[in-house]
Amino acid sequence: MILPLVLHPDERLQSVTRPIQEITEEVEELLDNLQDTMIAHDGVGLAAPQVGKNLQVAVVEEEDGEIIELINPRIVQATGETIDVEGCLSITHVYGTVARAKRILVHYYDREGDEMELEAYDYLARAIQHEIDHLHGVLFTEKMIERIPEEQLESYMEGNEDD
Secondary structure: OOOOOOOOOOHHHHOOOEOOOOOOHHHHHHHHHHHHHHHHOOOOEEEHHHHOOOEOEEEEEOOOOOEEEEEEEEEEEEEOOEEEEEEEOOEEEEEEEEEEOOEEEEEEEOOOOOEEEEEEEHHHHHHHHHHHHHHOOOOHHHHEEEEOOHHHHHHHHHHOOOO
C-alpha cells in the first residue's frame, strides 16, 4: 500500500526512532509499504519516519533495482569521502551537495530476523547513509554544503559527472 509522505517541517522527521524488538507481521507490512511508497514516488530510499512511523526501518533501491530492507541498521565502518547532490522525498524541490563516506560497512537485520552485513560503495553507500540519518532524526539539509536550485540541477549533474 502506498502511504502518505510526511513532509518537512513536520517534527516527526527530526525524531530519533525506536529500534525494532521483534519482527512482526506489522513490521513486514511496513517494509512492503515502504517499498510501494518509495517506488510510487520515484525514490531511491525511504525510511519509516517519512511515513510517520517512529521505527528503525528503511528500504534502499540498488542501482540494479534490487531492494535492500534494513531493520535496526548501524554503520560499523566508514572510509573515504565523496561529495554529491542529494534530494529527499520529504523535502520537496530542495537539492544540495552533501559529503558522505565513500565506503561503509553496515550491520542490520532482514525481515527473517537474520543479522546481515553489507559493504556498500558510492551511490549505495550514500543512499544507505541518507536513510540511516533519517532514523536518527537528521535531514540532509543539515549537512548540505551547497544548495543547487532545482532549475540548475540537470546542468549541475551533467557538469559534475566525473566527480
